[in-house]
Amino acid sequence: MIIGNTKPLEQILSMVEPFDRIVVAGCYGCVTVCRVGGDKEVQVLASALRLARAAAGRPLDVREVTLERQCDPEYVETMRPYVGDYQGVLSLACGAGVQFLAERLTASPILPAIDTTFIGVTERQGEWAERCQACGDCVLHTTGGICPVTRCSKSIFHGPCGGSMSGHCEIAKEVPCGWQLIIDRLRALGRMDQYEKLRPLKNWRSSRDGGPRRIIREDLTQ
Amino acid sequence: MILKAFENGADGVMVVGCLEGDCHYLVGNIRARRRVERVARILAQTGIGAQRVRMVNLSAGEGAKFVSHAAEFDDHIRELGPSPINVVRSKAAAVPAAAQAERPGGPGGPGGPGGPGALRTEAAREQR
Numbered sequence A: 001m002i003i004g005n006t007k008p009l010e011q012i013l014s015m016v017e018p019f020d021r022i023v024v025a026g027c028y029g030c031v032t033v034c035r036v037g038g039d040k041e042v043q044v045l046a047s048a049l050r051l052a053r054a055a056a057g058r059p060l061d062v063r064e065v066t067l068e069r070q071c072d073p074e075y076v077e078t079m080r081p082y083v084g085d086y087q088g089v090l091s092l093a094c095g096a097g098v099q100f101l102a103e104r105l106t107a108s109p110i111l112p113a114i115d116t117t118f119i120g121v122t123e124r125q126g127e128w129a130e131r132c133q134a135c136g137d138c139v140l141h142t143t144g145g146i147c148p149v150t151r152c153s154k155s156i157f158h159g160p161c162g163g164s165m166s167g168h169c170e171i172a173k174e175v176p177c178g179w180q181l182i183i184d185r186l187r188a189l190g191r192m193d194q195y196e197k198l199r200p201l202k203n204w205r206s207s208r209d210g211g212p213r214r215i216i217r218e219d220l221t222q
Numbered sequence B: 001m002i003l004k005a006f007e008n009g010a011d012g013v014m015v016v017g018c019l020e021g022d023c024h025y026l027v028g029n030i031r032a033r034r035r036v037e038r039v040a041r042i043l044a045q046t047g048i049g050a051q052r053v054r055m056v057n058l059s060a061g062e063g064a065k066f067v068s069h070a071a072e073f074d075d076h077i078r079e080l081g082p083s084p085i086n087v088v089r090s091k092a093a094a095v096p097a098a099a100q101a102e103r104p105g106g107p108g109g110p111g112g113p114g115g116p117g118a119l120r121t122e123a124a125r126e127q128r
Helices: A009-016 A039-055 A073-083 A095-104 A178-189 A192-196 B002-007 B028-045 B063-080 B084-102
Strands: A002-006 A021-027 A061-067 A088-091 A110-112 A114-124 A127-132 B012-017 B053-057 B121-125
Touching (some): A009 A110, A009 B028, A021 A039, A021 A073, A039 A061, A039 B084, A061 A073, A073 A095, A095 A110, A110 A114, A178 A192, B012 B028, B053 B063
Parallel strands (some): A021 A061, A021 A088
Antiparallel strands (some): A114 A127
């Protein structure tokens, strides 16, 4: 899922400073699961904004709403009937959701309340870690299900670098060496032949090269 | 819920959980404490003041202790005075009231919830 982090309240307050009536919009997708943008977080942020503004003597009228997803048009459209009654929308969705609101609700300023951080997993309650950089050319079948692009701090593709020490990355002791993880896993699976295979250079054209990416599925388009 | 209490004019909120290690919901009171700490951070950031929320742990049989905690918290909040929101609201309410008072026969004086000195201490039992 997409993982995010709530922006500092001070920053959010300065974003909404010009406004007296706003919508605070959450999303029931990824940001609900990583606890930054669901119903509860909408309520907490809306309360915090109202408190801060009331204490400053400039009350803020906040409408609280949580969409099924902010990255699908049918749910964004549910905001259209009332969004014009407000001066802006503070979105707790990921960057995709914020941009999609901005694209469709063109008359309203759309403000991000969270910093979208990475694609990751819940390692334990309250702890999330990155697992994928969406490079567009997955090689996990050859690396024991561990991504060298994400888990190796240098995104190296052909084994550990000289900075790997006792299974740790040279950037920080608490970061495991991605390639050590890959090799340990391939050994455990009895698939070290995958590591020994020479592989062609990775095709990075599916990654950040060539501008914004797009997928068109002819079997689904109407 | 705690933030709502402040929005609705509470000057302070005391959250009472059961004794640590003795919660029917196992870690419910530990989680509650962390959430109260989060609320305190939000109150600090919003200018309301972190010291207006407090969590204490008591068993259901400690009535006398509850009373002493509540009384002590009440003193603490009275010392802090009304929450900044109530100060702003009472000032805003005082302006039209004063204008009305100037009119012959008009009712005068502030009042109603949120006025200066209005103290609401809300003790919420987080877990039984």
